[in-house]
Amino acid sequence: MEKKDTLNKYHTIAFYNLENLFDTIDDKHKLDDDFLPEAARNWTPKRYDKKIYKLGSAITSFGSEDTTNVPVLIGVAEVENKKVMNDLVSSKPLAEFKYDFVHYNSPDERGIDVGLLYQKEHFEVIYSESIPILLYTEDGVRDFTRDTLYVKGLLNGEAIHVFVNHWSSRRQGANETSHKRIKAAQTVKSKINEIKAAENDPHIIIMGDFNDDPTSESIQNHLMDTELYNPMLKLLTIYKGSASYRGEWNLFDQIIFSTNFFDYKKGTHSFASADIFDEDFLTIWKGKYKGNPFRTYAGKKYLGGYSDHFPVYIKLKFNV
Template sequence: MTPKKNIRKYHTIAFYNLENLFDTEDDKYVLDDDFLPNSDRNWTPKRYEKKIYKLGAAIASLGPEEAQNAPVILGVAEVENKKVLRDLIASKKLAEFEYDFVHYNSPDERGIDVGLLYQTEYFEVLESESIPILLYNEEGQRDFTRDTLYVKGLLNNEPIHVFVNHWSSRRDGADETAYKRIKAAETVREKINYIQLQEDDPHIIIMGDFNDDPTSTSISDYLMDTDLYNPMEKLLTLYSGSLNYKGEWNLFDQIIFSTNFFDYKKRTHSFASADIFDEYFLTQWKGRYKGNPFRTYAGRKYLGGYSDHFPVYIQLKFND
C-alpha cells in the first residue's frame, strides 16, 4: 500500500451486529429454516433486499460527522455467509466506498458468523485466521459456537491487529452460560499475549458483541489488563446502551483497544473518541419500545427495521 498525499485526518472503526443477515436460499448444512421464503417469518427476496439497503444506509452514515466518511474498518456479526457480505458492500449506499471483507464459515449451529469489512483505500489485509472457541458440555461433547476472527493489516501503513467477536448468548441464563464467555475471553487473551511476544508494542483492537457488559467478569477479569482500555465503560447508563432487553439497557457491543493508541507519534493513529451510534432513524419511533433499536423482527413478527442492536464506534486521529 503506497502512502496517500491527502490522507483523511479522522477515521471511524466500528462494530455492528446485523441481526440475522441471512439470504433466502436453503443451506442444508446450517439451521436457516426460519429465514426462507416459505418459513413462518416469510423471509422473501423483497424483505432481504430491503434489509440489505437499510443496513447499507446505516453503515454509510456510521460515525461522527467530522470523519466525513463511512467506517474504514467495520466488524459485523450475525451474517450467514460470503454472499450476504458481497450483497451488502455492493448495495446502493456502500458501493462508492469500495469495501472488501474477510469472512470464514464458523461451526455455529445457527449458521451465523462474524466478518470484517474494510475500505481498500485505507486498509490492507496482511493475514487472517478463524480462532475456534473450544467449549465442551458435561459429557465432553463439543459445544459449537462462533469462531473469533483475527485480522492483521495496515491502516494507512500502520500495522494493527483486529479481533472480531460474537461470544455465546445468555439464552440459558447469564450465570449459567458465563463460563462460555470466560472461555472466549481467555482464548482472545492468549492470542494477544502471543502477539505481544512476537512484536514490540503492537496496536490491537478487540471488537464485537460480547453478550456481556464492560464490567462483566469475562471482560473485566479475563480479557482486560493494564495494556488494554475499554472506552465503552463510560457509555452504558440507565438510559442508553446498544440493546434493550425487558426495559433495561446493555452494552454488549464494544470496542476495546491497546493503550498505545493514546500515544502520539507521527504517521500513527491516536484515540479521539468513542460512542454508540443511536441516531433517531435507527430507533423505534413510537409505542412501548420508543427509542429502542428498530429491529427487523420481534419474534416471528416482521417489523422491517435495521437491527436489534445499535452500532458502536471509536474514532482515530491520524497523526501526520
C-alpha cells in the same frame, strides 16, 4: 479546504450486530429454516434486499459528524455467509466506497458468523484466521459456537491487529452460560499474548457483541489488563446502551483497544472518541419501545427495521 483536511484525519472504526442477516436460500447443513421465503417469518428476497439496503445506508452514517469518510473498518456479527457479505458491500449505498471483506464459515449450528468490512483505500489485509472457541459439555461433547475472527493489516500504513467477536448468548441464563464467555475471553487473551511475544508494542483492537457488559467478569477479569482500554465503560447508563432487554439497557457491543492508541507519533493513529450510534432513524419512534433499536423482526412479526442492536464506534486521528 482546511476544515475538510482536518476532518480527513479522523477515521471511524465500528462494530454492528446485523440481526440475522441470512440470505433466502436453504443451506442443508445449517439451521436456517426460519429465514426462508416459505417459513413462518416469510423471509422473502424483497425483505432481504430491503434489509441489505438499510444496513448499507446506516453504515455510511457512522461517525459522519467528524469525518468526510465512511468507516474504514466495520466488524459485523450474525452474517450467514460470504454471499450476504458480498451483497452488503455491493449494495447501492456502499458500492462506491470500494469495500472488501474478510469472512470465514464458523461451526455455529445456526450458521451465523462474524466478519470484517474494510475500505481498500485505507486498509490492507496482511493475514487473517478464524480462531475457534473450544467449548465442551460436561459429557465432553463439543459445544459449537461462533469463531473469533483475527485480522492483521495496515491501516493507513500502520500495522494493527483486529479481533471480531460474537460470544455465546445468555439465552439459557447469564450465570449458566458465563463460563462460555470466559472461555472466549481467555482464547482472545491467549492470542494477544502470542502477538505480544512476537511483536514489540503491537496496536490491538478487540470488537464484538460479547453478550456481556463492560463490567462483566469475562471482560474485566479475563480480558482486560493495564495495556488495554475500554471506552465503552463510560457509555453504559440506565438511559443508554446498544441493546435493550425487558426495559433495561445493556452494552454488549464494545470496542476495546491497546493503550498505545493514546500515544502521539507521526504516521500512527491516536484515539479521539467513542460512542453508541443511536440516531433517531435506527430507533423505534413511538409506543412502549420508543427509543429501542428498530429491529427487523419481533419474534415472527416482521417490522422492517435495521437490527436489534445499535452499532458502536471509535474515532482515531491519523497523525500526519
